[in-house]
Amino acid sequence: MKVHEYQAKELLAEFGVPIPRGGVARSVAEAKKIAAGLTGRLVVKAQVHAGGRGKAGGIQLVSSPDEAEQVARRMLGTRLVTHQTSPQGVPVNSVLVAEAVDIERELYLGIVIDTVAGLPVVIASEAGGMDIEEIARTSPEKILKAYIDPGVGVRPYQARRLAYGLNLDKTQMKTASDIISNLYKLFQAKDCSLAEINPLAVATDGRLLAVDAKLNFDDNASYCQPEVTALRDTEQEDPLEVEAKERGIENYVKLDGDIGCIVNGAGLAMAVLDLLKQEGGNAANFLDIGTLNNPDRVVEAFAILTSDPAVKAVLVNIFGGMARVDVIAEGIVAASKQMEIKVPVVVRLAGTNVEEGERILNESGLDLIRAYSFQEAAHKAVEAAKKSS
Amino acid sequence: MSILVDKETRLLVQGITGGEGTFHTRRCIKYGTNVVAGVTPGKGGADVEGVPVFDTVEQAVKETGANTSIIFVPAPFAGDAMMEAADAGIPLIVCITEGIRTLDMVTVYHYLKQRGVRLIGPNCPGLISPGKSKVGIMSGDIFLEGNVGVISRSGTLTYEAVSQLTNLGIGQSTCIGLGGDPIIGTVFVDALELFEKDPQTEAVVLIGEIGGNQEQQAGEFIKGNMSKPVIAFVAGSSAPPGRRMGHAGAIITGSSGKAQEKIAALKEAGATIAISPAEIGSTTQRVLAAKS
Numbered sequence: 001m002k003v004h005e006y007q008a009k010e011l012l013a014e015f016g017v018p019i020p021r022g023g024v025a026r027s028v029a030e031a032k033k034i035a036a037g038l039t040g041r042l043v044v045k046a047q048v049h050a051g052g053r054g055k056a057g058g059i060q061l062v063s064s065p066d067e068a069e070q071v072a073r074r075m076l077g078t079r080l081v082t083h084q085t086s087p088q089g090v091p092v093n094s095v096l097v098a099e100a101v102d103i104e105r106e107l108y109l110g111i112v113i114d115t116v117a118g119l120p121v122v123i124a125s126e127a128g129g130m131d132i133e134e135i136a137r138t139s140p141e142k143i144l145k146a147y148i149d150p151g152v153g154v155r156p157y158q159a160r161r162l163a164y165g166l167n168l169d170k171t172q173m174k175t176a177s178d179i180i181s182n183l184y185k186l187f188q189a190k191d192c193s194l195a196e197i198n199p200l201a202v203a204t205d206g207r208l209l210a211v212d213a214k215l216n217f218d219d220n221a222s223y224c225q226p227e228v229t230a231l232r233d234t235e236q237e238d239p240l241e242v243e244a245k246e247r248g249i250e251n252y253v254k255l256d257g258d259i260g261c262i263v264n265g266a267g268l269a270m271a272v273l274d275l276l277k278q279e280g281g282n283a284a285n286f287l288d289i290g291t292l293n294n295p296d297r298v299v300e301a302f303a304i305l306t307s308d309p310a311v312k313a314v315l316v317n318i319f320g321g322m323a324r325v326d327v328i329a330e331g332i333v334a335a336s337k338q339m340e341i342k343v344p345v346v347v348r349l350a351g352t353n354v355e356e357g358e359r360i361l362n363e364s365g366l367d368l369i370r371a372y373s374f375q376e377a378a379h380k381a382v383e384a385a386k387k388s389s
Numbered sequence: 390m391s392i393l394v395d396k397e398t399r400l401l402v403q404g405i406t407g408g409e410g411t412f413h414t415r416r417c418i419k420y421g422t423n424v425v426a427g428v429t430p431g432k433g434g435a436d437v438e439g440v441p442v443f444d445t446v447e448q449a450v451k452e453t454g455a456n457t458s459i460i461f462v463p464a465p466f467a468g469d470a471m472m473e474a475a476d477a478g479i480p481l482i483v484c485i486t487e488g489i490r491t492l493d494m495v496t497v498y499h500y501l502k503q504r505g506v507r508l509i510g511p512n513c514p515g516l517i518s519p520g521k522s523k524v525g526i527m528s529g530d531i532f533l534e535g536n537v538g539v540i541s542r543s544g545t546l547t548y549e550a551v552s553q554l555t556n557l558g559i560g561q562s563t564c565i566g567l568g569g570d571p572i573i574g575t576v577f578v579d580a581l582e583l584f585e586k587d588p589q590t591e592a593v594v595l596i597g598e599i600g601g602n603q604e605q606q607a608g609e610f611i612k613g614n615m616s617k618p619v620i621a622f623v624a625g626s627s628a629p630p631g632r633r634m635g636h637a638g639a640i641i642t643g644s645s646g647k648a649q650e651k652i653a654a655l656k657e658a659g660a661t662i663a664i665s666p667a668e669i670g671s672t673t674q675r676v677l678a679a680k681s
Contacts, residue, residue, distance in 0.1 A: 084631070113491055115571045115601045115638070118498040133643045150495050191492055193571075220570075220637060221490040223465065251635040266569055266635025267543020267598055270624040271666035274648075277627040278665055286628070288635040319548045321514065322526045351548055352528045374549060375667035 001217045003231045004047040006096045008215040015186040017179050017197070019210045022098025031072030034097040035065035041100040044071040046092040049236035051214075052082035058092070061100055068097055086256075090236050101209055106199030107166055108132060109180065111148075111187045120148045120187065122180060124162040128199035150188065154181040168202070175208045176200075190228055191221030240285075240308055247300040249287065257282025258312040259385045260305035260343075262298065264289050264323045272317050275374065281382030284311045291322040298331020299338055306341055312389040313344045315381035317374065320351030327353075329360035336366055344369055344384040348377035390589040391518035391563045392538070392580075393481060393507070394457060398522045401446065401455035401479065402427045403462055403470045405437050409485075410461040413526050414438050417459075420523040425453040446477040457481045459515060459524050464488035467511060468497045475506045482574070483524050484511035491637070494572045501574065508574025512636070514544035514566035525566065535560015537673060538584035540577055541596035542567050542603070542638070546624060546666065550596055553670025559677065562590040569598075569636025577607035585615055592618045592680070594673055595660065597651055599625030600639045604651035608658035618680060619660040620673045623651045 006024040013019050021038055024047065025031035035042055042065075046058035053059050058080045060071045072095050081089035106128035114121040124144045127135045136143055144165040146158040159177035168176055179200065187195040194216040201211040222229045234242045244252035251266065255273070259281050263269035266288045273283045285308070289301055305311050318328045332347065348371040349357045361368060369384060371377035400417065404410040405427025415438050418424050424440050426449040433444035443449040446458070458479045462470040467486040474482050482501065489497075489511050501508050509516055515525020520534035531548060533555040541547040544566050551564055565580055567573055577595060584590045593615075597604040604623060611619055626648040628634050630641040641647055656662050663672040 113495065113571055115603075116606070118495055118502075118572050120492075120495065149499075150492060188492060191490060193491065218491045218637075219633070220464065220488045221492070224490070253632050253634065255629065263545075265543060265545025266639060267541065267546030267596070267624050268549055270543075270598060270628060270634050270639065271546050271549070271622075273627045274624060275666050283627070286632075286634055319545045319552070321528050321545060321548050350552060351531065373667070374553075375665070378667070 001219055001222070001228070001232055002049045003215055004049065004094070004233065005045065005213060006047055006094070007231050008213040009210065011186060011190065011215060012197070012210050012213055016182045017210050018208060020098045020101050022096060024094050024096050025072060026094045028069055028073045028076060031095055031097050032065050032069040035068035038097070038099050042068050043098055043100045044068055044075065045096040045098070046075050046080050047094040047096055048080050048090045048092060049233070050080070050082050050084040050090055052084050053080065056080055056082040058082070072097070093235060101201050101211055102204040103199070103201045103211070104204045105202040107202065108135065108198050109183060109200045110194070110196040110198065111184060111192070112194050114147065117147055120150060120184070122146045122148060122154065122158070122162060122184060124166060124180070126166055132198070148184060153188070154184045172202065172206065172208055179208060191218045191225050192216060193218045240304060243307070244304045247304060248297065249289070249300055249304060251286070251288035251290065252304060253286040255283050255285050257284050258310050258389060259381050260284045260308060260311035260314040262287050262289055262301045262305070262314065262316045264291065264318050264320070268317070268319060272315065272378065275378040276382060279378045279382040281385055284308055289323070293324050293327045295327055295331035295334050298328055299335045302335035302341065303339060306339060311343060313346065313381055313385035314341070315377060316345065316347045317377050318349050318351070320349070320353060324353045325349045325351055325357035326360060329357035333360060333364045333366065344388055346371055346377055346381045346384055348372065348374065390587050391521055392583040392587050393563060393565070394516055394518050394522040394524045396521050398524065399423055399425045399454055399456045400524060401425065401449050401453070401458040402440070403446065403458055403460045403474065405429055405440065405442055406432050406435065407461055411437050413461065414440060416529070417523050420529040422522045422524060426455050446473045446479065450477045450479065455479065457524060458483065460484040460486055462486060468493040471497050471508065472500050475501050475504050479506065481507050483509045483513070483515045485513065485515060485526060487512040489570065491571055494570065498572050498574065509565060510568040510573060512570045513568030513573070514547065516563060516565040518563045519561050531555055532564065533560040536562055536589055536591040538562050538587070538590040538593040539564040539596070540567060540580040540593065541565070542569055542598050542636070543596065543624065546596055549666065550594060550622070550669040554594070554673060557670050557674050559670065559673060562587060569638050571601070571638045576603050578610045581607060581610055581615060585617060590617065592620065592673065592677060594669060595619055595621040595655070596669070597621065597623040598636070598639050599628050599634065599641050599648050600636070600646045602645040605645060605654040608654035608660070611655070611658040611660055618676050620663060620669070620676050621655045621660040622663040622666055622669050623648045623655070624666065
């Protein structure tokens, strides 16, 4: 799960990481009020769940509260399109108004789980402000790492070792060490999957400040992190994805093709997307229906797919294991009774209880396009989508 | 032979009294797996499908000599279940449970590693040595005993691949679903090493997906250590970056997570790549024909 920059910064401040003074505004008047309480040059930043804001005009420097008000008026209520968003962009419903920092140097600080080591790793670099992968590629010697034993946490020597590598003076050293251990405390306490401060600015007045920050959270921890879950902003997500979650379909990702897919299992669902592409088609979504043996789940999946105007054909590809194929077949029959499915539906069933599933579909009298292998199913779905568009 | 599970496997089911636990206990027994015990705290003394239930893993091991555990315990308690099994001396743990907190898994991973315990999963379908033992949730009838090892990060894609093999008359020595989480106990390299040493296995089918860099590590291992042919497919060539494709581990966060980079690494290592997921069986058939 992602959160906004202002939410990430509020959490950082709560854990003792210094951030520039400022506040979040949801209206023009609020923006002006916040700006009036700050001094010096200010920055107004669109709060969206996407990177590349600067280049897209979502970050503006201003020199007075009046100017902050004008910029906020231009941003609020619009949609920001960056290289990371869809062409429709994402809505700007709030802006962060903060004091601009006179930056001498930009550092990088981040924590992720290293899946090979099976440990959290703190990454620090003098070459901040850029994408960390870019730094790793161009100047690998500038990447410093410390693996953390979660039972122990960040030891002072580890924080010191990283801080020494950042070329800081004595006072800054102490602050940087504190920032590193505090960032880790946040990472652990809130079940982050990524905690990144980029840049961690060395200001001309010597202060260290988290000028931009990104926190992502482990979805598997949502059951024990209600405060984090409350930070979710569904307006930043695709409306169909939000609806899918509400209907109990956890694993739905909207894509830009025209073949709606209902598949069981994430790996098979990915393979379906690949095979459709190889057959000259494009999937409208990734959808793993999971293994809950309940025909209603299939009905919900059809409801999502048929409410997507881009969908020109539906492909149901099920290989029953834990999921029973007869239950899926019942779901297809129920869906066609409960809603009007205007697009052609290609169905391929295999695995657990396939004979019973086939019998249900055959006796239903439904006008389905049937396939009996993976290849045939993909091929027929691509053809059906071409014909009906 | 085969790897990890066979006729010697004495299976313990943790969470045996739950819906999934009971259902799959029945199916494992039906397949021929020797299920010797179940554990559900507070349900000791009961029996499920004729299998005695104990309150603790320690008791179950003492009474029945269980040497493998399969876990169906809900996510918030699954980490504890794995540690309990490790402490009771179980050398092989298979965790089916999905949705375990990553930081919980970090602790469990190292706890098990320090004790020399092998873990398969979590968030996996388990494993099967066809004709011998099934320690998982896969449907046994699509498998055929034979000489091809199968390792995969996904469940249903494994069924698809295995059914392609079986339909061509190509049997399997052991099929392992490694699991879709960021931190898993057994990775491709571990399984490849076991298959390389297994006399029954003549070739290995490896099914990867986007996210992480396990496939690249597998490539490094294949280059230096595998004498047996490897056939590989990587799912997610058409997946957009930054989106979690169902599995917590299947998300492209950097260049190493992309399918194209993984395919290139495996190809360079000498693996034969199945371009299409519908051609995993036929590609394997070609490789086996060329070998003999």
